[in-house]
Structures are given as C-alpha cells and as structure tokens.
Amino acid sequence: MELFLDNDIILKLASADLLQEIEKIFNTDPKSIYILPTAKHYVLRNKKLKKKYSQEELNNALSFISNYSIIPDDYINQERFISLSNIENIDTGEQALFAVLPKSVDFLILTRDKTALVKLYKQPNLDNIKKDLAGKIVCLESIILMLLELNSFEEISKKIIDSNYCGDIALEIIFSQTHMTLENVQFALNSYYRDLKKQTGDLLL
Numbered sequence: 001m002e003l004f005l006d007n008d009i010i011l012k013l014a015s016a017d018l019l020q021e022i023e024k025i026f027n028t029d030p031k032s033i034y035i036l037p038t039a040k041h042y043v044l045r046n047k048k049l050k051k052k053y054s055q056e057e058l059n060n061a062l063s064f065i066s067n068y069s070i071i072p073d074d075y076i077n078q079e080r081f082i083s084l085s086n087i088e089n090i091d092t093g094e095q096a097l098f099a100v101l102p103k104s105v106d107f108l109i110l111t112r113d114k115t116a117l118v119k120l121y122k123q124p125n126l127d128n129i130k131k132d133l134a135g136k137i138v139c140l141e142s143i144i145l146m147l148l149e150l151n152s153f154e155e156i157s158k159k160i161i162d163s164n165y166c167g168d169i170a171l172e173i174i175f176s177q178t179h180m181t182l183e184n185v186q187f188a189l190n191s192y193y194r195d196l197k198k199q200t201g202d203l204l205l
Contacts, residue, residue: 001028002107004071004100005035006093007042009112012140014061015053016163018147018156025146026108030067036093037070052167077101080129087119098129108205110138112168114196121200134202140168141189141196142205153182 003026013019023029036042043049043061050058081099084090094116097109111117117137121130147156157175165172174188197204 001026001032002102002104003028003033004097004107004109005033005039005068006097006109006111006113007036007039009110009140009143010035010039010065011043011049011053011057011061012112012166012168013143014064015057016159016166017060018159019061019064021147021150022110022143024150025143031069033068034071034075035065035068036096038093039065039070057163071096071100075100075102083126084120084129086125087116087123090116090119098133101132108136108138109133110143112140114139114199117196117203118199121203130201130203135205137200137203138205139193139196140166141170141192144171145186145189145193148182148186153185157185 003022010019013022022033040062043058043065053061076096076099078099080101081095084095084098087095091113094111094113097111098116098120100107100109117139120126120133144156144160157180160166160171160175165175170192174185174192177184177188193204
C-alpha cells in the first residue's frame with residue numbers, strides 16, 4: 001500500500017503524536033509513504049504554522065517525514081496536473097496529489113483539503129481523474145475513526161485534546177463535548193464524513 005500525504009494532514013496528525021499510526025492503520029512502511037516536495041520547506045518556513053503549532057510539534061512532524069519518500073516526478077501525470085489547473089484556486093499541492101498515477105493501483109491519498117475535494121468532484125471534464133481516484137481519498141475524520149478502532153478511546157482523545165485538537169475546528173467541536181463518550185465521538189465523526197461524502201460522490205474511501 002502506497003500512501004500520499006498532503007502537508008496539512010501531516011501537521012494535524014504529528015501535532016497529536018499520531019502520524020506514526022498510519023503505518024499500522026494501512027499496513028505499510030515509511031518507504032511507501034510519500035510527501036510533497038514542498039513538505040519540509042512548508043513546515044520549516046511557514047510563519048503561520050508557528051502561531052498554530054508549538055516548535056515541538058513542528059519538530060515532531062519534521063522527524064517523521066524525514067523517513068518518508070518525496071513523490072517521484074514520474075508518479076505525477078503531467079497531463080492531469082495541467083488539466084487540474086482548471087479548478088479555481090486549487091492549491092498546487094492538492095493539484096499534484098490528484099494527478100498522482102503510480103504504477104501500483106494499491107494507493108491512497110490522505111488529505112484535509114475538503115474544499116479541493118468538493119471542487120474536484122464538481123469540476124466537469126475530469127471524469128478520468130475522478131474515476132481513478134474513486135475510493136482512494138481518505139479524510140481526517142476517517143483516520144480518527146480508524147485510530148479509535150485500534151487504540152483506546154482515552155489515549156486517542158487525550159492526545160487530540162492535548163494538541164489543541166490538532167489545530168482543527170471540527171475535531172475541537174467533537175472532542176470538547178461536555179459529556180464525551182466513544183459512541184458520541186464516533187457518531188459525530190461519521191456525521192462529518194457522511195456530509196463530505198454527499199459533496200464528493202465516490203471519491204472517499
């Protein structure tokens with residue numbers, strides 16, 4: 001299984017010391033996990049991140065991604081990359097991820113950019129890309145649900161809360177409930193997932 005990560009999902013998971021868990025979730029190893037060429041520079045140079053994450057959290061992200069691979073140029077289909085530029089205001093990182101066409105069909109894209117996903121689904125004339133990405137996109141809510149299946153609720157919830165909810169508004173709403181239980185957290189996560197799925201068709205895993 002090859003995994004392709006966007007920069008935002010890296011930071012959100014690393015901030016709660018959960019990034020390493022994706023190897024267990026998807027039964028893969030660091031060599032099969034790919035990051036954008038901009039990932040390290042993004043973590044090191046983006047001044048906005050220093051307001052959102054502690055230096056320790058940023059260092060944690062850098063430590064983990066140093067074991068990952070940069071997406072090879074031949075993994076990104078240039079024709080698709082160019083056609084994706086028709087999506088208004090699409091981030092170049094998501095553009096590259098959506099243009100990924102590795103030799104193996106056993107791959108997933110982990111992203112937090114819901115806006116880009118919705119725009120991709122609604123964009124006409126990209127049916128070939130959407131067909132190849134069907135069931136290949138994993139959102140943050142799905143990852144947290146998988147983590148809750150493999151680990152104790154107390155452990156995962158504590159890590160998310162201690163990390164200021166991974167700097168994520170949806171997770172803050174879910175994990176700051178007064179009477180929080182595993183059941184109502186799972187219900188809320190599934191609710192966010194279903195809402196995104198309604199807007200993105202069969203793109204989501």
